[in-house]
Amino acid sequence: MGARPTIDDVARLAGVHKATVSRALNQRTERLVGRDTVLRVREAAESLGYVPNVMARGLRTDSSMTIGVVIPDLTNPLFPPIVRGIESHLQSRGYTALLANTDENESGERVAIASLLDRRVDGLIIGSGHRGDPTLSEIHRAGVRAVMLNRDAGGVPYPLVSGEDAQGIAASVRHLVELGHRDLLHIAGPASLSTSEARSVAFQSACAEAGVRGRLMEVNALTAEAGERAADAVIAGLPDRPTAIVAGNDLIALGVLRSLRRHGLECPTDLSVVGFNDMVFAEDFHPPLTTVRVPARSMGEEAARLLLRMLDTGEPTQERVMLPVSLVVRGSTGAPPRLR
Amino acid sequence: MGARPTIDDVARLAGVHKATVSRALNQRTERLVGRDTVLRVREAAESLGYVPNVMARGLRTDSSMTIGVVIPDLTNPLFPPIVRGIESHLQSRGYTALLANTDENESGERVAIASLLDRRVDGLIIGSGHRGDPTLSEIHRAGVRAVMLNRDAGGVPYPLVSGEDAQGIAASVRHLVELGHRDLLHIAGPASLSTSEARSVAFQSACAEAGVRGRLMEVNALTAEAGERAADAVIAGLPDRPTAIVAGNDLIALGVLRSLRRHGLECPTDLSVVGFNDMVFAEDFHPPLTTVRVPARSMGEEAARLLLRMLDTGEPTQERVMLPVSLVVRGSTGAPPRLR
């Protein structure tokens, strides 16, 4: 694929030794080289279109300038903006992201992380954490640098970047209570995810604080299908049906909307629904989904920033960065039936 | 990040020279080594958890086992399934995908491709082709191996993997004509994209064949915003409004739906709409979108397969693989107003 100029070509053209070229072209070492030499070398490199061979450099420095990004599934609309955010920050620092999907299961995660480590990534951004995940404690013990994204790692002391989940849920509950609702249901994601736990807890304390009934239900996946099945059960089974549902995420909320439609129920007339994440097209659902907007792109950028700082300083941090979220009120929430 | 065993460690443990280890562990050369030696080496490698250093190997073989994937924007829901398809095939062959977004502009594409090439990718899968794109002819001249995905490269003789666009559009038109429509409008994407061209041409010949009116309109981006503006113009401006719109893709169709809603018009009662791609959640729009399903994941897999074959054989192919598409009829199409 086209023989590229090497450092020796640059050295020859600039009339210096290749070691000097290396020093001149590296930020960290350029002050070891004479002012004019640096200029001459730069010019030569430029004119040849020289770009250091990443593999040769990586072999020598034992760093690949590559970051592994572990996510459950790229086709889940929460992740593309996160990935873009990560890439955008990494790029500005000369790093590249390597993606790996776990398909939301532990062996998938193990394989994904192993393959990234085999590729000699310099660090990991992990958006697929499970509580008590053995892989995570393993790699932590092995000294792998990583940052958790969105979900934390249970007991493993990696830093975390996430949204202010509790605040988002509290705002949702407050909004529903203001509309007149007194009987809410939270359809939570799997308890093995830290976000599910955080949101459930926040839901219960928000309900307690408002003095309204707040029931809890758990589904085994953060998918529309799981949400749909849960809503089916609620509609069919619960004698005193809640007047509003706070879903664990937008996909679950979407499933609820589908179920309502299938049962001939109107949202929000018969039941209000709130989602979480404000994923793309949430505004185009029927009805447009009221949901909590999470700064996905910023979360990605922040995670990348945190990781690179750890790599720069060599110091593992245990910081927890929580980014503000905001409630976006759309058509899926309204007054409860008895107030109409 | 944890000192990993090298090939010398394996050699020592197996009691052979490292060159023998290399031969024993590589598919292509293992038959040059004695049966039992291979076994002994494998065992040693296994027990040490040895994985070849990709950078050392790449430096030596001048190949990175890495493929660059160039797409307009990962947050466009068409691409995640394509990327998953690519990754899935690459992974099975030991390759890794490196993503780069162009944000749908030429300098972005130039930068994206350059940065992938600087990373020494072995080949490129390009989903962001523009007609007459100078970057593409440049890299073709430079001997870069690549496969075009979805959109072709204008004059540049790279192979192409895409859906049977013409068939999809023909099916859409036939469906509308069967419903009684006689006056259709195609809102096409930018003419600089080969897909826009192909779909426009297919639209016109399908209309001609059916003997119905088929007007054409072009927007400058494949986005909901562009579709919305176009629909605004149609609703406000066209004296004899068409009864159905065939959109260049689902996002444009979505924009049309938004515009209709804003104008108090009903879909499909007042106007039928057909999309293209069957992106995720198209079924959840209001109304659920009738659209052409494109096998995105398979397209990704096929593109990867084609590229790896080129790398294997060293022969540049100019194959064009067209995957079958299918019309998915949902709620956004119905009989035209005058037939109700």
Place this chain on the structure above:
DNA sequence: ATGAAAGCGCTAACAC
């Protein structure tokens, strides 16, 4: 301030 030399871990060409 710069050059010389060594070596990162691997594979390929050449012996035997």
Place this chain on the structure above:
DNA sequence: GTGTTAGCGCTTTCAT
């Protein structure tokens, strides 16, 4: 069938 040797392109001592 296996060992020896060389070298991919780079950075980093160590000299000077």
